[in-house]
Amino acid sequence: MDTQNSLFSLFCFFLVCFFSGEQQVVEGRRLPWTSSPFGFRPKMLFVFGDSYADTGNTKIAETRSWKFPYGITFPGKPSGRFSDGFVSTDYIAGYLGMKTPIPYRWREQLSERVKDGLNIAYGGTGVFDTMVVEPNMTTQIDFLQQLLHDSVYTKRNLKTSVAFVSVAGNDYATYKAKNGSAQDFPAFMESLMNQLTVNLKRIHDMGVRKIGITSLLPLGCLPRNTAPFSFQHCDDTYNALVDLHNQLLPQVVNILNQQTNTSNSPSFFILDLYNAFWTVFNRNETYQGNDPTFEKPFEPCCFGVSGGFKCGNVDENGENKYTLCSDPRSKFFWDGVHPTEQGWYVVYKTPAFQNSLKQFYGLT
Numbered sequence: 001m002d003t004q005n006s007l008f009s010l011f012c013f014f015l016v017c018f019f020s021g022e023q024q025v026v027e028g029r030r031l032p033w034t035s036s037p038f039g040f041r042p043k044m045l046f047v048f049g050d051s052y053a054d055t056g057n058t059k060i061a062e063t064r065s066w067k068f069p070y071g072i073t074f075p076g077k078p079s080g081r082f083s084d085g086f087v088s089t090d091y092i093a094g095y096l097g098m099k100t101p102i103p104y105r106w107r108e109q110l111s112e113r114v115k116d117g118l119n120i121a122y123g124g125t126g127v128f129d130t131m132v133v134e135p136n137m138t139t140q141i142d143f144l145q146q147l148l149h150d151s152v153y154t155k156r157n158l159k160t161s162v163a164f165v166s167v168a169g170n171d172y173a174t175y176k177a178k179n180g181s182a183q184d185f186p187a188f189m190e191s192l193m194n195q196l197t198v199n200l201k202r203i204h205d206m207g208v209r210k211i212g213i214t215s216l217l218p219l220g221c222l223p224r225n226t227a228p229f230s231f232q233h234c235d236d237t238y239n240a241l242v243d244l245h246n247q248l249l250p251q252v253v254n255i256l257n258q259q260t261n262t263s264n265s266p267s268f269f270i271l272d273l274y275n276a277f278w279t280v281f282n283r284n285e286t287y288q289g290n291d292p293t294f295e296k297p298f299e300p301c302c303f304g305v306s307g308g309f310k311c312g313n314v315d316e317n318g319e320n321k322y323t324l325c326s327d328p329r330s331k332f333f334w335d336g337v338h339p340t341e342q343g344w345y346v347v348y349k350t351p352a353f354q355n356s357l358k359q360f361y362g363l364t
Helices: 005-010 012-018 088-095 111-116 137-149 170-177 185-205 223-229 236-260 273-282 341-349 351-360
Strands: 044-048 117-119 161-165 210-214 268-271 302-304 322-324
Touching: 044 088, 044 111, 044 137, 044 185, 088 161, 088 341, 111 117, 137 185, 161 185, 170 185, 185 210, 185 236, 210 351, 236 268, 268 351, 273 341, 273 351, 341 351
Parallel strands: 044 117, 044 161, 161 210, 210 268
Antiparallel strands: 302 322
16 A cells, blocks of 8 residues: 555654553453444454453463452453453443453353454554564464364354454554654554555455454543643644544555455444544533543543552552542543543443444444
8 A cells, every 4th residue: 555645744743753752251241231223233243452452361460451450340350451341342342232252362261152252452462563472463363363274263154243453552652662763654654554454354354244443542642641741631743643544544444445345335444433532532522311521531540650650550568559549430541541441431422433333333
Protein backbone atom coordinates (compact mmCIF):
# COMPACT_ATOMS: atom_id res chain seq x y z
CA MET A 1 0.00 0.00 0.00
CA ASP A 2 1.38 3.40 -0.98
CA THR A 3 1.32 5.91 1.83
CA GLN A 4 0.17 9.40 0.95
CA ASN A 5 3.18 11.68 1.31
CA SER A 6 0.94 14.70 1.77
CA LEU A 7 -0.39 13.26 5.03
CA PHE A 8 3.10 12.90 6.43
CA SER A 9 4.10 16.42 5.47
CA LEU A 10 1.08 17.76 7.36
CA PHE A 11 2.46 16.22 10.54
CA CYS A 12 6.15 16.97 10.06
CA PHE A 13 6.20 19.56 12.82
CA PHE A 14 4.51 17.21 15.27
CA LEU A 15 6.91 14.39 14.46
CA VAL A 16 9.93 16.51 15.24
CA CYS A 17 8.42 17.55 18.58
CA PHE A 18 7.32 14.04 19.42
CA PHE A 19 10.67 12.35 18.95
CA SER A 20 12.74 14.77 20.94
CA GLY A 21 12.75 13.53 23.33
CA GLU A 22 -2.85 -16.29 41.88
CA GLN A 23 -3.56 -18.33 38.74
CA GLN A 24 -7.22 -18.94 37.90
CA VAL A 25 -9.25 -18.37 34.79
CA VAL A 26 -12.31 -16.21 35.21
CA GLU A 27 -14.83 -17.20 32.61
CA GLY A 28 -16.83 -14.54 30.92
CA ARG A 29 -20.52 -14.18 31.61
CA ARG A 30 -23.31 -12.50 29.75
CA LEU A 31 -23.63 -8.91 30.83
CA PRO A 32 -27.08 -8.54 32.42
CA TRP A 33 -27.88 -5.29 30.65
CA THR A 34 -26.97 -6.45 27.16
CA SER A 35 -28.52 -8.54 24.47
CA SER A 36 -27.80 -8.61 20.79
CA PRO A 37 -30.14 -6.22 18.96
CA PHE A 38 -28.60 -7.20 15.66
CA GLY A 39 -29.77 -9.58 12.97
CA PHE A 40 -26.46 -11.40 12.63
CA ARG A 41 -25.86 -13.83 15.51
CA PRO A 42 -22.42 -15.39 15.19
CA LYS A 43 -21.64 -18.58 17.06
CA MET A 44 -17.99 -17.79 17.83
CA LEU A 45 -15.88 -14.75 18.65
CA PHE A 46 -12.12 -14.62 18.13
CA VAL A 47 -10.12 -11.82 19.70
CA PHE A 48 -6.64 -10.58 18.75
CA GLY A 49 -4.58 -7.70 20.01
CA ASP A 50 -3.40 -6.15 23.25
CA SER A 51 -4.30 -5.25 26.83
CA TYR A 52 -7.50 -3.47 25.84
CA ALA A 53 -8.84 -6.90 24.84
CA ASP A 54 -6.81 -9.41 26.92
CA THR A 55 -8.86 -11.29 29.51
CA GLY A 56 -6.11 -13.41 31.06
CA ASN A 57 -3.52 -14.58 28.53
CA THR A 58 -0.53 -12.56 29.73
CA LYS A 59 1.77 -14.47 32.07
CA ILE A 60 1.36 -13.78 35.77
CA ALA A 61 5.05 -13.11 36.29
CA GLU A 62 5.12 -10.48 33.54
CA THR A 63 2.14 -8.26 34.25
CA ARG A 64 0.44 -6.25 36.97
CA SER A 65 -3.01 -7.33 35.76
CA TRP A 66 -2.74 -10.43 37.97
CA LYS A 67 -2.04 -8.31 41.06
CA PHE A 68 -4.28 -6.37 43.45
CA PRO A 69 -6.09 -3.99 42.97
CA TYR A 70 -6.81 -5.16 39.42
CA GLY A 71 -10.17 -6.93 39.26
CA ILE A 72 -11.62 -5.35 42.42
CA THR A 73 -14.94 -4.61 40.69
CA PHE A 74 -15.13 -7.86 38.72
CA PRO A 75 -14.60 -10.60 39.70
CA GLY A 76 -13.42 -9.20 43.03
CA LYS A 77 -9.82 -10.31 42.55
CA PRO A 78 -7.23 -10.13 39.76
CA SER A 79 -8.22 -12.13 36.67
CA GLY A 80 -5.65 -10.95 34.14
CA ARG A 81 -7.84 -8.12 32.86
CA PHE A 82 -6.15 -4.73 32.66
CA SER A 83 -8.89 -2.93 34.58
CA ASP A 84 -10.88 -3.00 37.78
CA GLY A 85 -13.40 -5.19 35.96
CA PHE A 86 -14.68 -5.74 32.43
CA VAL A 87 -12.65 -4.74 29.38
CA SER A 88 -13.59 -4.14 25.75
CA THR A 89 -13.84 -7.85 24.87
CA ASP A 90 -16.52 -8.38 27.52
CA TYR A 91 -18.65 -5.63 26.02
CA ILE A 92 -18.17 -6.81 22.42
CA ALA A 93 -19.27 -10.29 23.48
CA GLY A 94 -22.20 -8.82 25.42
CA TYR A 95 -23.46 -6.96 22.38
CA LEU A 96 -23.26 -10.20 20.43
CA GLY A 97 -25.35 -11.91 23.10
CA MET A 98 -22.45 -14.25 23.86
CA LYS A 99 -20.26 -15.15 26.81
CA THR A 100 -16.77 -13.72 26.75
CA PRO A 101 -14.54 -16.25 24.95
CA ILE A 102 -12.01 -17.94 27.20
CA PRO A 103 -8.33 -16.95 27.03
CA TYR A 104 -6.26 -19.00 24.60
CA ARG A 105 -4.02 -20.22 27.41
CA TRP A 106 -7.00 -22.10 28.94
CA ARG A 107 -8.11 -23.84 25.74
CA GLU A 108 -7.07 -27.31 26.98
CA GLN A 109 -8.36 -26.99 30.55
CA LEU A 110 -11.70 -25.66 29.30
CA SER A 111 -11.90 -27.50 26.01
CA GLU A 112 -15.70 -27.55 26.07
CA ARG A 113 -15.69 -23.74 25.79
CA VAL A 114 -13.61 -23.46 22.61
CA LYS A 115 -16.86 -23.85 20.67
CA ASP A 116 -17.60 -20.24 21.66
CA GLY A 117 -14.33 -18.99 20.17
CA LEU A 118 -11.12 -17.84 21.84
CA ASN A 119 -9.45 -14.71 23.11
CA ILE A 120 -5.89 -14.71 21.72
CA ALA A 121 -5.02 -11.14 22.74
CA TYR A 122 -1.96 -10.49 24.93
CA GLY A 123 -1.33 -7.36 26.96
CA GLY A 124 1.46 -5.09 25.77
CA THR A 125 1.68 -6.55 22.27
CA GLY A 126 1.36 -4.94 18.88
CA VAL A 127 1.38 -5.61 15.18
CA PHE A 128 5.16 -6.01 15.51
CA ASP A 129 7.25 -7.09 18.51
CA THR A 130 7.08 -4.62 21.38
CA MET A 131 8.73 -4.26 24.78
CA VAL A 132 7.00 -7.36 26.18
CA VAL A 133 7.91 -10.99 25.54
CA GLU A 134 4.45 -12.01 24.42
CA PRO A 135 3.24 -13.09 20.96
CA ASN A 136 2.67 -10.28 18.48
CA MET A 137 -0.39 -10.20 16.24
CA THR A 138 1.17 -12.39 13.54
CA THR A 139 1.94 -15.09 16.10
CA GLN A 140 -1.54 -14.78 17.61
CA ILE A 141 -2.99 -15.50 14.17
CA ASP A 142 -0.53 -18.39 13.82
CA PHE A 143 -2.11 -19.89 16.94
CA LEU A 144 -5.53 -19.92 15.27
CA GLN A 145 -4.00 -21.34 12.12
CA GLN A 146 -2.53 -24.19 14.17
CA LEU A 147 -5.91 -24.90 15.74
CA LEU A 148 -7.33 -25.23 12.24
CA HIS A 149 -4.49 -27.58 11.33
CA ASP A 150 -5.19 -29.62 14.47
CA SER A 151 -8.92 -29.80 13.57
CA VAL A 152 -9.98 -27.97 16.74
CA TYR A 153 -11.84 -25.76 14.27
CA THR A 154 -12.74 -26.14 10.63
CA LYS A 155 -12.99 -23.43 8.02
CA ARG A 156 -16.71 -24.12 7.94
CA ASN A 157 -16.85 -23.46 11.71
CA LEU A 158 -15.14 -20.12 11.26
CA LYS A 159 -17.74 -18.99 8.72
CA THR A 160 -20.10 -18.65 11.70
CA SER A 161 -17.64 -16.43 13.58
CA VAL A 162 -16.52 -12.83 13.87
CA ALA A 163 -13.19 -11.39 14.95
CA PHE A 164 -12.41 -8.42 17.16
CA VAL A 165 -8.94 -6.89 16.65
CA SER A 166 -7.61 -4.37 19.17
CA VAL A 167 -4.74 -2.04 18.24
CA ALA A 168 -4.09 0.45 21.03
CA GLY A 169 -0.72 1.97 20.10
CA ASN A 170 1.95 -0.29 21.61
CA ASP A 171 3.90 -0.29 18.33
CA TYR A 172 4.26 3.48 18.45
CA ALA A 173 5.20 3.49 22.13
CA THR A 174 7.88 0.92 21.35
CA TYR A 175 9.20 2.92 18.40
CA LYS A 176 9.57 5.96 20.62
CA ALA A 177 11.11 3.96 23.50
CA LYS A 178 13.72 2.59 21.11
CA ASN A 179 14.60 6.13 20.02
CA GLY A 180 13.20 5.77 16.54
CA SER A 181 13.80 8.88 14.47
CA ALA A 182 11.26 11.31 13.04
CA GLN A 183 12.91 10.85 9.65
CA ASP A 184 12.21 7.11 9.62
CA PHE A 185 8.76 7.30 11.15
CA PRO A 186 6.76 7.57 7.89
CA ALA A 187 8.37 4.35 6.65
CA PHE A 188 7.64 2.68 9.98
CA MET A 189 3.97 3.64 9.86
CA GLU A 190 3.72 2.44 6.27
CA SER A 191 5.26 -0.92 7.19
CA LEU A 192 2.84 -1.21 10.12
CA MET A 193 -0.14 -0.58 7.86
CA ASN A 194 1.16 -3.08 5.32
CA GLN A 195 1.59 -5.77 7.99
CA LEU A 196 -1.82 -4.99 9.45
CA THR A 197 -3.31 -5.52 5.98
CA VAL A 198 -1.62 -8.93 5.75
CA ASN A 199 -2.80 -9.91 9.23
CA LEU A 200 -6.42 -8.96 8.72
CA LYS A 201 -6.59 -10.75 5.38
CA ARG A 202 -5.16 -13.91 6.97
CA ILE A 203 -7.99 -13.92 9.52
CA HIS A 204 -10.52 -13.54 6.72
CA ASP A 205 -8.89 -16.25 4.58
CA MET A 206 -9.33 -18.72 7.44
CA GLY A 207 -13.08 -18.27 7.03
CA VAL A 208 -13.98 -15.58 9.61
CA ARG A 209 -17.06 -13.78 8.28
CA LYS A 210 -16.68 -10.31 9.77
CA ILE A 211 -13.63 -8.58 11.25
CA GLY A 212 -13.77 -5.41 13.32
CA ILE A 213 -10.60 -3.45 14.05
CA THR A 214 -10.41 -0.52 16.44
CA SER A 215 -9.37 2.93 15.39
CA LEU A 216 -6.57 4.33 17.51
CA LEU A 217 -7.81 6.14 20.61
CA PRO A 218 -6.45 9.60 21.55
CA LEU A 219 -3.18 8.34 23.04
CA GLY A 220 -2.21 11.83 24.13
CA CYS A 221 -5.11 11.73 26.58
CA LEU A 222 -3.93 8.64 28.46
CA PRO A 223 -3.11 9.49 32.09
CA ARG A 224 0.54 8.59 31.58
CA ASN A 225 0.65 11.36 28.96
CA THR A 226 -1.56 13.87 30.81
CA ALA A 227 0.31 13.45 34.12
CA PRO A 228 2.90 16.13 33.16
CA PHE A 229 -0.05 18.52 32.75
CA SER A 230 -1.56 17.58 36.14
CA PHE A 231 -4.18 15.51 34.29
CA GLN A 232 -5.73 18.70 32.98
CA HIS A 233 -5.28 18.33 29.21
CA CYS A 234 -3.99 16.01 26.52
CA ASP A 235 -0.66 15.89 24.71
CA ASP A 236 -1.61 17.35 21.33
CA THR A 237 1.62 16.21 19.68
CA TYR A 238 0.88 12.57 20.47
CA ASN A 239 -2.69 12.97 19.26
CA ALA A 240 -1.44 14.34 15.94
CA LEU A 241 0.22 10.98 15.31
CA VAL A 242 -3.03 9.25 16.21
CA ASP A 243 -4.83 11.36 13.63
CA LEU A 244 -2.37 10.25 10.98
CA HIS A 245 -2.84 6.57 11.86
CA ASN A 246 -6.61 6.96 11.76
CA GLN A 247 -6.48 8.65 8.35
CA LEU A 248 -4.56 5.70 6.94
CA LEU A 249 -6.59 2.92 8.56
CA PRO A 250 -9.65 3.39 6.30
CA GLN A 251 -7.36 2.86 3.32
CA VAL A 252 -6.42 -0.53 4.73
CA VAL A 253 -10.07 -1.46 5.28
CA ASN A 254 -11.16 -0.22 1.85
CA ILE A 255 -8.42 -2.17 0.08
CA LEU A 256 -9.31 -5.34 1.96
CA ASN A 257 -13.00 -4.96 1.21
CA GLN A 258 -12.24 -4.42 -2.47
CA GLN A 259 -10.10 -7.56 -2.52
CA THR A 260 -12.57 -9.78 -0.68
CA ASN A 261 -16.01 -8.36 -1.47
CA THR A 262 -17.51 -11.14 -3.57
CA SER A 263 -21.12 -10.76 -2.40
CA ASN A 264 -21.51 -6.99 -2.08
CA SER A 265 -21.17 -7.37 1.66
CA PRO A 266 -18.05 -5.90 3.33
CA SER A 267 -16.07 -8.10 5.71
CA PHE A 268 -13.84 -5.49 7.38
CA PHE A 269 -15.03 -2.69 9.64
CA ILE A 270 -13.51 0.05 11.81
CA LEU A 271 -14.78 0.18 15.39
CA ASP A 272 -14.62 3.86 16.27
CA LEU A 273 -12.83 4.09 19.60
CA TYR A 274 -11.34 7.46 18.66
CA ASN A 275 -14.59 9.41 18.50
CA ALA A 276 -16.11 7.34 21.30
CA PHE A 277 -13.30 8.41 23.66
CA TRP A 278 -13.58 12.04 22.56
CA THR A 279 -17.33 11.96 23.12
CA VAL A 280 -16.76 10.90 26.72
CA PHE A 281 -14.04 13.50 27.23
CA ASN A 282 -16.13 16.31 25.76
CA ARG A 283 -19.54 15.14 26.93
CA ASN A 284 -20.98 16.64 23.75
CA GLU A 285 -23.53 13.90 23.11
CA THR A 286 -26.73 12.94 24.86
CA TYR A 287 -26.67 9.38 26.17
CA GLN A 288 -29.48 7.00 26.82
CA GLY A 289 -30.00 6.24 30.48
CA ASN A 290 -28.31 7.71 33.52
CA ASP A 291 -24.67 7.50 32.55
CA PRO A 292 -22.01 8.98 34.80
CA THR A 293 -20.14 12.20 34.25
CA PHE A 294 -16.40 12.02 34.85
CA GLU A 295 -15.38 15.38 36.32
CA LYS A 296 -11.68 14.77 35.72
CA PRO A 297 -11.63 12.28 32.82
CA PHE A 298 -7.84 12.22 32.46
CA GLU A 299 -7.16 11.47 36.13
CA PRO A 300 -6.90 7.72 36.86
CA CYS A 301 -8.27 5.79 39.80
CA CYS A 302 -5.03 3.91 40.43
CA PHE A 303 -1.65 5.55 39.86
CA GLY A 304 1.94 5.23 41.06
CA VAL A 305 3.08 7.45 43.91
CA SER A 306 5.95 8.65 41.72
CA GLY A 307 7.27 8.28 38.21
CA GLY A 308 9.02 5.02 39.02
CA PHE A 309 5.86 3.19 40.10
CA LYS A 310 2.58 2.10 38.54
CA CYS A 311 -0.76 0.79 39.71
CA GLY A 312 -0.25 -2.51 41.53
CA ASN A 313 3.43 -1.94 42.37
CA VAL A 314 4.72 -2.66 45.87
CA ASP A 315 8.18 -2.22 47.36
CA GLU A 316 10.42 -4.91 48.84
CA ASN A 317 8.47 -4.70 52.11
CA GLY A 318 5.13 -5.20 50.40
CA GLU A 319 4.10 -1.59 50.88
CA ASN A 320 1.81 -0.21 48.21
CA LYS A 321 3.50 2.29 45.91
CA TYR A 322 0.28 3.51 44.33
CA THR A 323 -2.77 5.51 45.30
CA LEU A 324 -6.28 4.14 44.81
CA CYS A 325 -9.49 6.13 44.47
CA SER A 326 -12.46 5.33 46.71
CA ASP A 327 -14.82 4.41 43.86
CA PRO A 328 -13.60 3.19 40.42
CA ARG A 329 -17.04 4.01 39.00
CA SER A 330 -16.26 7.70 39.43
CA LYS A 331 -13.26 7.50 37.09
CA PHE A 332 -12.96 6.98 33.36
CA PHE A 333 -9.40 5.66 33.54
CA TRP A 334 -8.34 2.86 35.83
CA ASP A 335 -4.56 3.22 35.57
CA GLY A 336 -2.11 5.10 33.38
CA VAL A 337 -3.39 3.47 30.19
CA HIS A 338 -6.61 1.51 30.63
CA PRO A 339 -10.24 2.55 31.22
CA THR A 340 -12.24 1.39 34.20
CA GLU A 341 -15.13 -1.01 33.72
CA GLN A 342 -17.42 2.02 33.98
CA GLY A 343 -15.28 3.83 31.43
CA TRP A 344 -15.66 1.01 28.93
CA TYR A 345 -19.38 0.88 29.62
CA VAL A 346 -19.81 4.53 28.67
CA VAL A 347 -17.51 4.24 25.63
CA TYR A 348 -19.58 1.40 24.24
CA LYS A 349 -22.82 3.36 24.66
CA THR A 350 -21.63 6.43 22.75
CA PRO A 351 -23.33 7.11 19.42
CA ALA A 352 -19.93 6.90 17.71
CA PHE A 353 -19.31 3.35 18.85
CA GLN A 354 -22.92 2.27 18.51
CA ASN A 355 -22.92 3.42 14.88
CA SER A 356 -19.79 1.44 14.09
CA LEU A 357 -21.25 -1.61 15.82
CA LYS A 358 -24.34 -1.35 13.65
CA GLN A 359 -22.16 -1.32 10.54
CA PHE A 360 -20.17 -4.26 11.86
CA TYR A 361 -23.33 -6.29 12.42
CA GLY A 362 -24.86 -5.26 9.11
CA LEU A 363 -27.72 -3.01 10.20
CA THR A 364 -26.77 -0.09 7.96
